[in-house]
Amino acid sequence: MSSRSMPFALVLVYLMVIVAVDLMTPSELRLDVFAALAPMTAAALCTYRQTVFVGLLDFCVMVAHHGVLTSDVAVNRVGSFVGNALMVGASIAVARLRRDGDDLLERVRATGEAAQRALLRPLPLRTHSVVVDGFYVSSQREALIGGDLYEVVDTPYGTRVLIGDVRGKGLGTLGAGAAVLTAFREAAYHRRDLESGVEAMEQGLYRYHRSAAYEAADGGRPGAGVEDVVLRASEEFVTALVFGTEESPGQEGREEGEGDGAVPVVFVDCGHLAPFLIGPEGRVRELEAPDPGLPLGLGDLSTATRTAQRVELPAGSRVLACTDGVTEARAPDGGFYPLAERLDAWATLPTPELLGRLRADLDAHTGGRLQDDVAVLVMERAAPGSVSD
Known part of the structure; x- marks a missing residue:
């Protein structure tokens, strides 16, 4: 397994464990807050595309389980939808900034390497x-x-x-x-x-x-x-x-x-x-x-x-x-x-x-x-x- 896919796999395993525990516990015990850690962790460790995937997966699973499909209380529906949307949106934004920063660093490093190699062969x-x-x-x-x-x-x-x-x-x-x-x-x-x-x-x-x-x-x-x-x-x-x-x-x-x-x-x-x-x-x-x-x-x-x-x-x-x-x-x-x-x-x-x-x-x-x-x-x-x- 490559160094890029390992963090992605671990984040998916974490998210699946949270969902499984959430399904086996009473509905009053909500674990969507812990599930929200998955996209934030992906933003720090995974690629931009992997973060988008984890974020959308987390959003769909948590909203479906705690809000839109099962809850009869409107406040729960709105809270689950908005809360997860904000968390996923923030994760994707962080991943995008990190990707842009990495791209800029790579360009600067390549330019510096060319300049340094011209100085010392x-x-x-x-x-x-x-x-x-x-x-x-x-x-x-x-x-x-x-x-x-x-x-x-x-x-x-x-x-x-x-x-x-x-x-x-x-x-x-x-x-x-x-x-x-x-x-x-x-x-x-x-x-x-x-x-x-x-x-x-x-x-x-x-x-x-x-x-x-x-x-x-x-x-x-x-x-x-x-x-x-x-x-x-x-x-x-x-x-x-x-x-x-x-x-x-x-x-x-x-x-x-x-x-x-x-x-x-x-x-x-x-x-x-x-x-x-x-x-x-x-x-x-x-x-x-x-x-x-x-x-x-x-x-x-x-x-x-x-x-x-x-x-x-x-x-x-x-x-x-x-x-x-x-x-x-x-x-x-x-x-x-x-x-x-x-x-x-x-x-x-x-x-x-x-x-x-x-x-x-x-x-x-x-x-x-x-x-x-x-x-x-x-x-x-x-x-x-x-x-x-």
Whole structure:
């Protein structure tokens, strides 16, 4: 029995029980008040058509039994007719309002899902040289995305991969995330080195903080002024990791036997969690940058320029990057999630299975109650002949 038909069946059984008891008891004991609960319950639990059916059935049975067909007292006839009519009419009206509300919510959800999917594309994402798989979980119910962001771009200079985390969580951080993502996508195609691309991302965030849309976001608060907007902007920053493969266009068509060497990778750390290198033999270690930079939006606080770190990834190795929603996920007793320990145990698993274990274990660790948005990416070399998205 489907989830929609079960409440309908229970309401009909309830109504039949009330009618049966009413028929077996003296006529002075009237149970039409209890029968009237059937259409009201249907209005709350059943579909609109099911509610109309239950309401009409209840109206016909109760009026026939207590008023129109059996009672010689005019007041009883009028009372049964009007009382049941009002109750059934109210039930149908409630069901209609609930149906219209559900339809509106579904349209809003579909629109929001399309907008969110346009901002963050579904994983996995592929380029000529790299496959990036992972998962994303928003801490806000009914939202597909929140304050975390990611992107994978195939450029003339190689693959560019971004993972970032906007300070805060939920839908209120979408503006800053969209500004950084837009700047990343544009810079990836026009700037060869990662350092200048990161500069473009930071400038994009600054432009967003100076925009009229950002200022209007605080305009509804009583007493909000320019100083409040500036203070709010100074507290909204984005931690990010930007990866890039150093490959020439001729490497895209490499033969199957030519893909066994180490992969040169460059990354820029903007105050983000260090990624993990998972070796082909199952060894796990952090790729800590010697000089990690400040998060995007705070670059003006330092005169030091952002620097790229270059590493050689052994053949068959993978890089796992995540946001602090993973490492700071708390158990009911307050304990943090032991990501490094889990990766040591699962390092030899294929990427889809590793991600599935991690996703399920996060739910078990937090009891299904994430305190922050979560993004996890696993980057590995693409199989020869793969086609970019």
